[in-house]
Amino acid sequence: MALMRQDASGMRMVRQGILDEVMGSSEYVQIESARAQVPERLGTLLPMNAGARDDDEELIRLENVTASYGDITVLTDVNWLMTARDHVVIEGPNGCGKSTLLSLIDGENHKGYGQQVFLFSRLKGSGETIWETKKHFGVVSNELHNKYSKGWRVLDVVVSGFFDSVGLYDETGAAQIEGARSWIEALGLQQLETHYYHEISFGQQRLVLLARAMVKRPRILILDEPCVGLDDYHRQLILAVLDIIAQCAQTNILYVTHVPDEQPRCINQILRFSKHSAGGYTVEQLRQDSV
Template identity: 40%
Template sequence: MSSILLDNYSVRFNQHFSLKQINWRLDPEQHWVILGGNGAGKSALAAILCGVGEPISGAIHGLVAKTALVSFEAQAELIAQERKKDAADILDVIPEGTPVKDLLNSPEADPKRLVELIELFKFEALLERGFRKLSTGETRKLMLIRALACRPDLLVLDEPFEGLDAASTILVAGLLLELARQTRIVMVLNRVDEIPSFITHLAYMEHGQILHCVAMSDPVASADLQQLLHLKTTDLTIPQAPREHLPPKLDPSQPLVRLRKARIAYDEKQVLTDLDWTIQAGEHWQVTGPNGSGKTCLLNLITGDHPQCYTNDIFVFGMQRGSGESIWQIKRYIGYVSSGLQWEYRVSITVRNVIISGFYDSIGLYQKYTERERIIAEQWLAVLGMSARATESFSQLSYGDQRLVLIARAMVKHPSLLILDEPCLGLDDLNRQLVLALIEKICAGTETTVLYVNHRAKDQIAGIQQHLALG
């Protein structure tokens, strides 16, 4: 059996949907699961392997002649074919459709294998029944029996467990485990916990593109990918903050931040000149610019950490800068994450306690926390897909997981403004997408205004509509 190779392959399914420039290699003895959110293109990618779609450009090599596809689309196509046979508009009868036995006795089916499968699925009593009288689950079983009876060299299964009862799910899982010894299998799944033990590789899709291909033998990469799917596709709720830790109420008629003719200069070097900028509550911003364009300086004007903040006209959280406010009055409204903070956080402390330390704005935890604070930290770990790691040492986490935990630490009090200074700096592509997915959840699920600072304009986040470009 040869490898299947999609080389910059583009294929059209209808006038509204295409997959473009797909690169993917499936070697012999590999079994794949395709993961991704709704609308990512998973089903289309799987169907390509069975020759579905109209080629536009690129090439596909090594397609297997004997394939079988089980999918909702194939099921819908079979239903549509049965409806075409309907004579209900002519005959005064209720149509029952083609008998099940006729649909199963296809020329491609191995007769002996077909009899075995009919017995396993307890389909004997349904053989004389018309197709139109089958339930949704029975129709799904019929599709599986047809596919497995053909003894394909490549079996493509799109959500094979959907619509099956518990006993049938166990039966199908066992059949696939046995079949995987001699047949290449590609599956589309929405649930990570349904990935069978025989799967060797994972492919993750977004917006019609394969973003990651990971071997199950790489436990770190496969765990990161499953964590990304958790953040992207699970209906997560951002934990609430205890009332005593919420920042004081602000006047909703006033902006969170307003800078007028802001200027930063060092000797003859102008970093920022005449910058007017207003951040309204609920108005998420992305700030981009090359190195040296003044991004971090701008943040330090807001937080009060820049020596020139008092020489500028700055209004923050209901206070005019220089009117006698303390830096702690400002910072209680702010959650802050940066690479610098991550490097500073080198104390020996558990993952859970790092999140709890956000209630006290401390690096480390030096006082007894409440039960309510512990519960909220546990809820944040569930959001991150890290519940099992609560008591691990923060220093032992991967660089990307540390960044996620620090974002949760910054968010536990639901600050009025969450400042993320280059949150993806130093991260590989998979961990970068984990961080972006978490920020997207925060934008959608809280009243916190997000200020996301980076130097790559293409690292966009759903929910962030405002953009300030520096330099």
């Protein structure tokens, strides 16, 4: 038997031998003791969002969508349907256009306008503002992670999720403070509420961003490579929390990764990138149980 452990650099073997020896080793005990435990508070918070929903409701529909930058084609003839029953993983190599696809959806990229991009059965660009689009999405990404510089406390970062801002510049109400504190507590971060974001660990920062993404109860939670750079404990914890969100909240998961085995268990649809003969990348939509 080989005992493997995953860290920021990948999988590595820490012990090898017969089963009884490995399970009795100090390495095994250390790994088991470090296994992530989801805070109990999370289970009492999420049912507030739950309720009946139409599994056939269309959340995202793309028809023959293309994206280019100058002479470089990034996406070609992308067709995709995500409904309320779907929790989706987007797979593909670095540079294939995964982040471009996300930006077409959540309002960050103007190339999504004038194309057949439907959000919640409404054609994108048919009168809504970018802020009306953003209210449906919570986002966790490395890009967002790096935007928060010195000066913001953990509570400020989480509250800023109500305003889709990097930092807190708007007047904050009591209900927003209470909502932010509920998520901070739900993720076991209450002792860090007054700490500065840049002073806590990388894994704790990622949990803070997850709380920020969820405070406004988004319809879709976008996670762009959320486990990159995490230690094993925080990787396990975030994946476990995502499964609980998928089960209990009216929030669908849209999870981007270039590591196929690194995804929450709730995933039931795969959007896989592949090269298109005309240039750029296209996607293939698969059911998880068919792969």
